[in-house]
Structure formats: structure tokens, C-alpha cells
Amino acid sequence: MEFIKDIITGIFFFIGSMSIIIGACGLIKLPDVFSRIHAAGMIDTGGTAFFLLGMIVQSGWSLITVKLILIGIFIFFTSPVTSHVTANLARQKKIIPVGKKIGKLL
Amino acid sequence: MYLAALIACAISGILILIRIILGKTTFDRVLAINTLGTIIVIGIALHGFYSGRPEFLDIAIVYALINFIGTVAVLKLFSTGSLGDVKK
Numbered sequence: 001m002e003f004i005k006d007i008i009t010g011i012f013f014f015i016g017s018m019s020i021i022i023g024a025c026g027l028i029k030l031p032d033v034f035s036r037i038h039a040a041g042m043i044d045t046g047g048t049a050f051f052l053l054g055m056i057v058q059s060g061w062s063l064i065t066v067k068l069i070l071i072g073i074f075i076f077f078t079s080p081v082t083s084h085v086t087a088n089l090a091r092q093k094k095i096i097p098v099g100k101k102i103g104k105l106l
Numbered sequence: 107m108y109l110a111a112l113i114a115c116a117i118s119g120i121l122i123l124i125r126i127i128l129g130k131t132t133f134d135r136v137l138a139i140n141t142l143g144t145i146i147v148i149g150i151a152l153h154g155f156y157s158g159r160p161e162f163l164d165i166a167i168v169y170a171l172i173n174f175i176g177t178v179a180v181l182k183l184f185s186t187g188s189l190g191d192v193k194k
Contacts, residue, residue: 006107009107010107013107013108013110013111016111016114016148017110017111017114020114020115020118020145020148021114021117021118021121023118023141024117024118024119024121024122024141025121027121027122027125027137027138027141028121028124028125028128033131033133033134033137036125036134036137036138037137040137040138040140040141043118043141043144043145044141044144047144047145047148048144048147048148051111051148051151051152052148052151054111055151055152055155058155059155059160064160064163067163067164067166067167068151068163070167071147071151071163071166071167071170074167074170074171074174075144075147075170078170078174079144081174081178082137082140082174082177082178083137085177085178085181086133086136086137086140086181089133089181089184089185090131090133092185093133095131095133
């Protein structure tokens with residue numbers, strides 16, 4: 001039983017690690033604030049969800065699982081709020097996305 | 107297994123630090139700092155499991171709360187020039 005738990009946790013951690021490394025590479029590589037929000041959202045959803053799922057599988061039924069689910073719910077609600085505030089403020093401060101003309105926007 | 111996940115967190119944290127140093131505008135830096143905070147939350151939880159003391163999850167919860175509040179406060183200060191003081 002422990003062996004099956006370890007295999008499932010390993011698969012979840014592998015997917016989460018790939019997700020956060022790809023997200024960090026995208027955060028460097030992408031050209032713009034509005035496209036970097038996409039990479040940050042990938043880290044916030046994919047990475048966090050799979051790491052927390054792996055730790056939930058490992059911990060079983062206990063108070064630790066409740067705390068992990070609490071962290072997951074909180075990050076799932078606050079990550080879109082932060083992304084929206086950042087994008088809205090960048091649009092108000094008239095930052096032009098790459099590939100758009102100045103006259104067409106805003 | 108936990109050590110490999112911690113190394114992945116460290117690598118992506120270093121890549122995000124490069125973006126914080128290189129970032130052209132303030133929004134790039136704020137977004138990258140928020141993402142770094144999320145990765146630190148995952149790292150604290152993983153370190154708790156790695157060292158066999160899952161009580162570190164309380165610190166992870168508090169770090170997630172302060173990360174959100176700090177990001178929104180910095181953006182509000184950058185937007186309006188104040189943190190909501192009463193105008194005289």
C-alpha cells in the first residue's frame with residue numbers, strides 16, 4: 001500500500017515540477033506583462049494543485065489534509081484576483097501589448 | 107522524492123529571480139514576486155514533509171495570506187499613491 005502511495009505521489013510531483021519549471025521559463029521568455037500573467041497563472045494553478053494533491057495522498061486522513069486543502073482553496077481564490085488587479089492596473093497605466101498599434105487600443 | 111520536488115522549486119525560484127531583476131516595468135516585478143511567494147509556500151510545505159514535521163503547514167498558510175495582502179497593497183500604493191489614508 002505504501003508503495004502504491006509513493007508511486008501516485010511521485011507522478012503528481014513530477015507533473016507539478018514540470019508545470020512550475022515551464023511556468024518559470026515562460027515568465028522569462030514571454031515578451032509582455034499581459035502574456036506573463038498566463039505563465040504566472042500556470043504556476044499558481046497547475047503547480048500548486050499537483051503538489052498539494054501529492055502531499056494529500058501521502059498524508060491520508062488527518063488534520064494535515066485539512067490544512068493542505070485550506071492552502072489550496074486560498075491560493076485558488078486569490079491567484080485570479082491578483083492577476084486581474086495587475087492586468088487592470090497595467091491597462092490603466094497605458095502599457096501597450098506587443099504587436100498592437102497605439103491608436104487601436106484603449 | 108521530496109528532495110527532487112524541492113530542487114525543482116529552487117530552480118524555478120532562481121528563474122523567477124532573474125525576471126525580478128530584469129523586469130522592465132513595475133507590474134512585471136509585482137507579478138513575479140507574487141509567483142515567487144506561491145512557490146515559497148509550496149517549498150515550505152514540502153520542507154515540512156521532507157524533514158518529517160508537517161507542522162510547517164501553519165507557516166505556509168500564514169505566508170500565503172501575507173503574500174496576497176502584500177501584493178494588493180503594493181499595487182494599490184502604486185495606483186493611487188496612498189494606502190487609503192483619510193484626506194485632510
